[in-house]
Each structure stands twice: as structure tokens, then as C-alpha cells.
Amino acid sequence: MKGHFAALDSAPFPLFEPGTVWLVGAGPGAPGLISVLGYYALGQADVIVYDALVNEALLALADPRAERLYAGKRGGKPSEKQADITLRLIELAEAGKRVLRLKGGDPFMFGRGAEEAMALAARGIAFRIVPGISSGLGGLAYAGIPVTHRDINHAVIFLTGHDETGGVPASVDWAAIANAAPVIVMFMAVKHLRSIAQRLLAAGRDPADRVAIVSNAALPDQMVLDVTLGSLDTLPEDIPTPAIVVLGPVSRYRDILDWYVGEARGNALG
Known part of the structure; x- marks a missing residue:
């Protein structure tokens, strides 16, 4: 139906507050498989910290003013250490940024999302988990x-x-x-x-x-x-x-x- 998605413009989405982190599942590949909440977060985030498996076409749907930071890990290839990625999330949130941690598939399905969320919780940083479609x-x-x-x-x-x-x-x-x-x-x-x-x-x-x-x-x-x-x-x-x-x-x-x-x-x- 024409204009159907425009109805979401006035939907009561949860506030993506400065100084918080949303851990969002990007789905298994196709950009259309992200959730509505995940798509909303793409338009609200100040900075996007994304994994190697996140589709570039999905990143193109983000607010063009948002900073994009690659934090990919692939087996057998040079990769950023998990501790460094987690520290980066903490530092960005404590700097008052709205941080979108965008992960392929689902954050909690072999995605290290729980480890990152636990580190955020230990620092008193508010976070939201937005599940994704697992591969x-x-x-x-x-x-x-x-x-x-x-x-x-x-x-x-x-x-x-x-x-x-x-x-x-x-x-x-x-x-x-x-x-x-x-x-x-x-x-x-x-x-x-x-x-x-x-x-x-x-x-x-x-x-x-x-x-x-x-x-x-x-x-x-x-x-x-x-x-x-x-x-x-x-x-x-x-x-x-x-x-x-x-x-x-x-x-x-x-x-x-x-x-x-x-x-x-x-x-x-x-």
C-alpha cells in the first residue's frame, strides 16, 4: 500500500538517548531483513560500530551524518580485539554519543553481544538489545x-x-x-x-x-x-x-x- 511505511514516521519509538548503546542485529545478509526498530536506530545514531558481516547497502540507509566505525572480526584475518571494541563502545557512550552497535545476524547468537552488554552494564551505561534474524x-x-x-x-x-x-x-x-x-x-x-x-x-x-x-x-x-x-x-x-x-x-x-x-x-x- 502506497505510503504504508510513512505511517511509521509518527510511531512511538523508544527514545535513543545520548550516552546509550543499542546492540542491533542486522540479520543474515539482505538489508531488508533488519527489524523496524533496527532501521529506526540507523536513522538516530550518532555513531555506528559495525561488524564485518554487515551489508554495506544497510549502512547506506543510516543517517548520512552518522560516523561509521568498522569493528569486523573474520577468522584467519587481522581483526580488532574484542576488548578494544568493547572499550570503544564505552568511550563513545561516555562521550555522550548515541551508539549503534550493529552486528550481523543476532547479537546474542554467537555474536559476543552478551559480553559487550555486560561490560556496558558494569559501567552503568544504559543499553537496549534489538534482536536480529540469525543466519x-x-x-x-x-x-x-x-x-x-x-x-x-x-x-x-x-x-x-x-x-x-x-x-x-x-x-x-x-x-x-x-x-x-x-x-x-x-x-x-x-x-x-x-x-x-x-x-x-x-x-x-x-x-x-x-x-x-x-x-x-x-x-x-x-x-x-x-x-x-x-x-x-x-x-x-x-x-x-x-x-x-x-x-x-x-x-x-x-x-x-x-x-x-x-x-x-x-x-x-x-
Whole structure:
């Protein structure tokens, strides 16, 4: 409906006060997947501290007067230390800025958002959490993969493919993980996917279990690799990242639900 979004101009949005920080999830890729509250924050912030996975097209929707500060972290590449990023948020807020911490996906889903919010709380800095669409949900949806289906699974496990050392998470009980749910969604797992597969197979997972690797989810260059758990040791080395990995039978619905193709990829908002 024409003018529909204009109705939000007079909506009673919460005040984005000077000296506060909003931690906002940008979604899995496409700029149109940010929430209404997140879009509002883009127009209110004095400074935006954004991650590597934030779409440049989304930043273009911000107030042009807002300062933009890159704080990206990508595996295997030079990255700013988390302690320095957190300190920057504190210093900006204490300088009276309205600070938007813009993070890919959801701030609390393997996004270090809780650590940043706890540091803000310790300094007495007011903050707001604006959830985002996680790639473990929205990214898979753009690949035609439902994370749950009542005919397949009543449980799903989300895990990260590396710990703070950069290695395979040592604290994970892989035997328990392998058998706890039919569907396992893995974030930041491409680098260690062969090692993870070996652990899951050793714990009893079927080598024929389907695996889908969704690279650049919800973007025009999205790519999906359909393989099996037993074949992961033959994966090519150049799988594009960021990527989300899903193990389990829900991948088979992609055969019917693969909707993000052709003209669907031509819309700049997603």
C-alpha cells in the first residue's frame, strides 16, 4: 500500500538517548531483513560500530551524518580485539554519543553481544538489545531449508565451529551432541568441518546424513553445497564464507522449497 511505511514516521519509538548503546542485529545478509526498530536506530545514531558481516547497502540507509566505525572480526584475518571494541563502545557512550552497535545476524547468537552488554552494564551505561534474524534461521530459510519440520524433528542444536582459541570447541561433548537432535546447525564451522564430521561419525551419526553448506546467505551470490556427512573429508578448500552449515534430514525440503532463485535474487532488499 502506497505510503504504508510513512505511517511509521509518527510511531512511538523508544527514545535513543545520548550516552546509550543499542546492540542491533542486522540479520543474515539482505538489508531488508533488519527489524523496524533496527532501521529506526540507523536513522538516530550518532555513531555506528559495525561488524564485518554487515551489508554495506544497510549502512547506506543510516543517517548520512552518522560516523561509521568498522569493528569486523573474520577468522584467519587481522581483526580488532574484542576488548578494544568493547572499550570503544564505552568511550563513545561516555562521550555522550548515541551508539549503534550493529552486528550481523543476532547479537546474542554467537555474536559476543552478551559480553559487550555486560561490560556496558558494569559501567552503568544504559543499553537496549534489538534482536536480529540469525543466519541459523533466516539464512537457511533463504536456502529453502526449514530448521524444524514436525515430520522430521522436534529438537535442533545450534553450535559454533570454533572456540576462543580458533580451534574445534574442546568443551563440546560430541557424543552427546551427535545423538541429542536429528538437526545440527553450525556457525563458523567451515574451517574445521572435516574434524567436526569425524567426531560426529565416531559418535554414531550416519555417513549418509545430508549436509547443506549455505554461503553468503540471503545475498544475490548465495551458494548452497549439498553433500553428506561421510563425504565432508573431500570438500574443496575454497568454500566461500561466511557460511552456515546444517546437518540432518530437513535439508531434503530444499528439493521443493528452494525459492531464492532467478528474479528473486534481483531485489536489492532481499
